[in-house]
Amino acid sequence: MDDNEELYEGEGEDLEPISSYMNKRTQYRKISLYLKNQFNMKGPEVQEHINQKFPDLTGEHMKKQIAWSWSRLDCFEQCPRKFQGTYVTKEFPSPDFDAPHFAKGKAAHFMMEEHFKAGSTTPLHGSVFSVRNAKGRIYYTFKVNGPYEDEFKFDFRFLTDFCNKIKKSKKVMPELQVTFDVRMNEISWFDKSAWCRVILDLIIIIDDFALILDWKTGKVKRYSDQLKLFAGAVMTKYPQVKRVLSAYIWLDHPSQAPIYAEYTSNDKEDIWLEFGDRAELIQLANESGNWPAKKNMFCKWCDALPSMCEFKPL
Numbered sequence: 597m598d599d600n601e602e603l604y605e606g607e608g609e610d611l612e613p614i615s616s617y618m619n620k621r622t623q624y625r626k627i628s629l630y631l632k633n634q635f636n637m638k639g640p641e642v643q644e645h646i647n648q649k650f651p652d653l654t655g656e657h658m659k660k661q662i663a664w665s666w667s668r669l670d671c672f673e674q675c676p677r678k679f680q681g682t683y684v685t686k687e688f689p690s691p692d693f694d695a696p697h698f699a700k701g702k703a704a705h706f707m708m709e710e711h712f713k714a715g716s717t718t719p720l721h722g723s724v725f726s727v728r729n730a731k732g733r734i735y736y737t738f739k740v741n742g743p744y745e746d747e748f749k750f751d752f753r754f755l756t757d758f759c760n761k762i763k764k765s766k767k768v769m770p771e772l773q774v775t776f777d778v779r780m781n782e783i784s785w786f787d788k789s790a791w792c793r794v795i796l797d798l799i800i801i802i803d804d805f806a807l808i809l810d811w812k813t814g815k816v817k818r819y820s821d822q823l824k825l826f827a828g829a830v831m832t833k834y835p836q837v838k839r840v841l842s843a844y845i846w847l848d849h850p851s852q853a854p855i856y857a858e859y860t861s862n863d864k865e866d867i868w869l870e871f872g873d874r875a876e877l878i879q880l881a882n883e884s885g886n887w888p889a890k891k892n893m894f895c896k897w898c899d900a901l902p903s904m905c906e907f908k909p910l
């Protein structure tokens with residue numbers, strides 16, 4: 597039995613949900629996805645159809661949800677207790693995002709974003725300074741006229757030829773933020789009904805093809821299905837895109853080949869069904885109040901205090 601058969605019996609207007617194993621929020625999400633992909637329905641049409649055919653799938657359950665991103669989903673799957681303490685109760689000490697390894701990554705992303713802005717002449721090498729403003733927040737700049745926190749020296753000229761070819765494309769978008777609600781409608785980043793948020797470091801669209809690049813600093817890691825989420829987000833935002841190549845570019849390792857993955861529009865539904873089911877576990881944990889701690893190799897770096905988690909080393 598395929599995913600569509602799990603959701604419906606019959607065809608067209610006679611579709612009926614098979615819902616004995618799914619909660620209402622999951623039913624709504626999967627039916628919305630099915631109607632969009634199989635019948636090319638738009639957001640308002642999907643909502644009207646569901647309101648008419650399945651009125652019991654609308655209501656309060658659609659409003660009470662925790663928005664997720666790749667990093668949040670990764671955190672939850674690593675340890676539900678860590679997710680709870682970090683994002684729900686916020687009882688864990690806040691991570692120091694100004695720490696050197698975080699700051700270096702932000703500075704590198706700043707340089708690459710500036711390089712790809714329209715009309716930019718920003719070079720691929722030089723210094724980026726982190727400066728603390730009057731409110732105590734850190735921002736990044738190429739020039740300073742006073743005190744600064746750190747200076748980061750980069751040389752990404754090994755990417756010159758590659759970047760020059762990319763910049764010739766008509767549609768080049770750095771640091772693109774994409775947000776969907778549970779109905780898979782695109783909404784604004786801070787919308788309270790946000791279900792999934794994705795940040796794309798760089799996207800290039802040529803006809804029905806999209807290239808997605810994610811800048812990485814630090815150690816080289818294996819393929820991550822984050823690349824799959826990128827592809828799903830782009831094919832949903834830009835329906836004309838039928839083929840996607842998403843890749844990690846290792847800024848600290850010039851000799852390291854990109855790690856990449858390819859997807860087509862035939863994969864889009866499966867991508868969202870997979871991530872939707874995984875993210876649904878966050879919602880179920882929140883509704884049940886059950887956030888079990890999971891011992892793993894990252895426990896010693898967790899921000900929890902020993903009194904907050906049984907697996908936190910003293």
